[in-house]
Amino acid sequence: MALRSARDSQIFIIGCGISGIGAAQKLLHHGFHNVHIIEATARSGGRIRTGRLGDNIIEIGANWIHGPSKENPVFRLACDYQLLDKESMSEENQAIDVGGHPLFVPNWFTSSGRKLGLETMGPVVEFFMKLLERSQQFHDSGGEPLPSVGEFVKAEVERLAPEEWKEDQTNIAVKAAMINTLLKLECCVSGTHTMDDVGLGAFGMYKTLPGLDCTFPGGYEGLIDHMMKELPKDLVLYNKPVKCIHWNYTKNGPSGTSFPVTIECVNGETFAADHVIVTVPLGYLKKHQSTFLSPPPPLHKLHSIQRMGFGTNNKIFLEFEQPFWDEDCELIYLVWEDETHLADVVSDVKMSWIRKLVGFTVLKPTERYGHVLCGWIAGRESEHMETLSEHEVLHSVTQLLRIFTGNPTLTPRKLLRSQWFHEPYSCGSYTYVAKGCSGYDIDNLAEPLPLKGSNSKSLQVLFAGEATHRSFFSTVHGALLSGWREAERLASHYTPASGSFSSKL
Numbered sequence: 460m461a462l463r464s465a466r467d468s469q470i471f472i473i474g475c476g477i478s479g480i481g482a483a484q485k486l487l488h489h490g491f492h493n494v495h496i497i498e499a500t501a502r503s504g505g506r507i508r509t510g511r512l513g514d515n516i517i518e519i520g521a522n523w524i525h526g527p528s529k530e531n532p533v534f535r536l537a538c539d540y541q542l543l544d545k546e547s548m549s550e551e552n553q554a555i556d557v558g559g560h561p562l563f564v565p566n567w568f569t570s571s572g573r574k575l576g577l578e579t580m581g582p583v584v585e586f587f588m589k590l591l592e593r594s595q596q597f598h599d600s601g602g603e604p605l606p607s608v609g610e611f612v613k614a615e616v617e618r619l620a621p622e623e624w625k626e627d628q629t630n631i632a633v634k635a636a637m638i639n640t641l642l643k644l645e646c647c648v649s650g651t652h653t654m655d656d657v658g659l660g661a662f663g664m665y666k667t668l669p670g671l672d673c674t675f676p677g678g679y680e681g682l683i684d685h686m687m688k689e690l691p692k693d694l695v696l697y698n699k700p701v702k703c704i705h706w707n708y709t710k711n712g713p714s715g716t717s718f719p720v721t722i723e724c725v726n727g728e729t730f731a732a733d734h735v736i737v738t739v740p741l742g743y744l745k746k747h748q749s750t751f752l753s754p755p756p757p758l759h760k761l762h763s764i765q766r767m768g769f770g771t772n773n774k775i776f777l778e779f780e781q782p783f784w785d786e787d788c789e790l791i792y793l794v795w796e797d798e799t800h801l802a803d804v805v806s807d808v809k810m811s812w813i814r815k816l817v818g819f820t821v822l823k824p825t826e827r828y829g830h831v832l833c834g835w836i837a838g839r840e841s842e843h844m845e846t847l848s849e850h851e852v853l854h855s856v857t858q859l860l861r862i863f864t865g866n867p868t869l870t871p872r873k874l875l876r877s878q879w880f881h882e883p884y885s886c887g888s889y890t891y892v893a894k895g896c897s898g899y900d901i902d903n904l905a906e907p908l909p910l911k912g913s914n915s916k917s918l919q920v921l922f923a924g925e926a927t928h929r930s931f932f933s934t935v936h937g938a939l940l941s942g943w944r945e946a947e948r949l950a951s952h953y954t955p956a957s958g959s960f961s962s963k964l
């Protein structure tokens with residue numbers, strides 16, 4: 460057998476999102492030089508995708524750095540590359556800790572064309588936020604009384620509302636409808652069809668970092684561009700969707716070398732590898748679980764892939780001539796006054812999908828964007844929206860806004876929406892911990908193949924990507940950290956003896 464040093468290991472990374480790019484970066488840093496990324500599409504960035512609406516930059520995928528402070532590696536990179544404005548980098552901004560729920564200045568509109576005042580909405584929001592906080596506490600304390608966040612919140616509203624709302628008996632029905640709006644917003648945050656699918660015991664597993672969420676003035680993709688510039692030009696093989704990873708067998712390569720893994724692409728091309736880091740989204744893994752790995756992964760891993768949650772959250776961008784919202788407004792909520800029964804799903808998806816569109820964030824600052832709103836819609840209603848033409852969506856949203864503002868001539872100028880469920884290499888938006896799942900499921904997702912104790916060559920297939928991060932799943936920083944983690948796993952496998960690589964091959 461030809462003597463190869465660890466440094467010569469053939470390493471392929473599947474997927475050129477931030478986790479794949481991060482893994483490549485760290486591997487090169489550790490001296491591995493046969494590193495490639497295989498990407499299905501023609502671009503880098505994956506779910507970080509910046510687009511345009513007219514002259515405006517908009518984020519079709521990730522929007523914020525969640526918790527921009529020193530501990531957040533995305534924040535640190537963005538600062539190094541000078542991609543943020545001064546305010547976002549200030550010490551004050553980094554010190555603000557809102558526990559993941561930025562206090563946007565809201566406007567509340569209802570389906571009778573009313574605007575709700577602070578005295579009505581303030582206490583309801585506070586009440587709801589307390590219930591969410593309590594939902595998170597079961598992770599540490601255990602003994603959750605109900606399986607899902609949705610069931611718990613609804614039960615507690617039923618139980619506590621009579622006391623909570625007894626001072627102000629007016630608007631009781633509207634308050635219940637507001638709870639539904641807040642639940643629908645949580646569906647967007649978690650990327651789920653309904654909060655009834657989100658596990659209560661694991662809800663607190665998601666950890667927030669201090670710092671007031673900030674955006675990239677020049678677009679999130681600028682971060683990807685800067686990271687890509689630091690990698691060799693020919694590192695990424697684009698337009699090569701991987702069909703199957705054949706592991707646990709030995710194929711003889713040139714000059715007598717042998718490889719335990721063969722990567723088979725859709726176009727028939729194959730690549731022989733010592734190690735493969737898989738970073739494809741969990742949604743893709745779910746959809747292709749029976750064919751993506753051969754032999755299939757062990758049952759406990761397969762079950763975790765099936766049980767973990769991966770849902771859809773989409774954005775609908777609208778541009779207006781004039782704002783219909785207050786000058787200081789950052790978030791517009793829509794409340795259906797007839798929705799007095801507590802529920803965060805609609806009864807007829809085809810007819811009433813628009814009811815799931817919970818509201819809009821206002822793109823700021825106005826001097827940069829003009830009057831642009833970003834609408835949020837999650838779940839199967841969102842997946843149905845993706846099947847409609849842009850024209851149909853524009854029509855429905857226009858009707859909706861005319862009802863809620865009471866202005867029968869209100870007309871958005873332009874529309875653009877995301878379609879994450881139908882993106883063939885995402886199959887949805889991001890991961891949540893589903894009912895019945897726990898941190899062990901995430902550990903199972905992240906567990907390399909073959910399993911420990913096998914006689915075969917170790918670390919053939921490794922797993923990174925946002926879904927594999929125990930506390931930062933569903934985020935960009937979680938994805939980046941997971942890519943670094945798997946690169947470090949490989950590097951420490953070939954433990955440097957006296958500062959240099961020793962050959963374990």
Ligand SMILES: Cc1cc2nc3c(=O)[nH]c(=O)nc-3n(C[C@H](O)[C@H](O)[C@H](O)COP(=O)(O)OP(=O)(O)OC[C@H]3O[C@@H](n4cnc5c(N)ncnc54)[C@H](O)[C@@H]3O)c2cc1C
Binds near residue numbers: 497699701888923
């Ligand atoms: C609408 C939306 C809003 C979001 N907002 C935020 C936010 O504000 N803040 C935040 O922190 N996070 C946000 N996220 C989440 C964040 O975008 C992701 O967690 C992160 O970008 C995931 O990175 P990744 O590398 O794990 O996966 P991806 O970026 O999905 O990368 C995976 C790559 O694998 C490729 N691939 C898939 N299948 C194959 C195959 N068979 N062969 C080859 N290549 C393949 C894909 O094309 C893709 O390029 C948002 C996501 C969405 C969808």
Ligand SMILES: *[C@@H]1O[C@H](CO)[C@@H](O)[C@H](O)[C@H]1NC(C)=O
Binds near residue numbers: 707754915
């Ligand atoms: C891997 O190969 C070994 C040796 O051929 C075999 O014993 C083992 O069952 C295989 N593992 C899987 C998961 O197929």
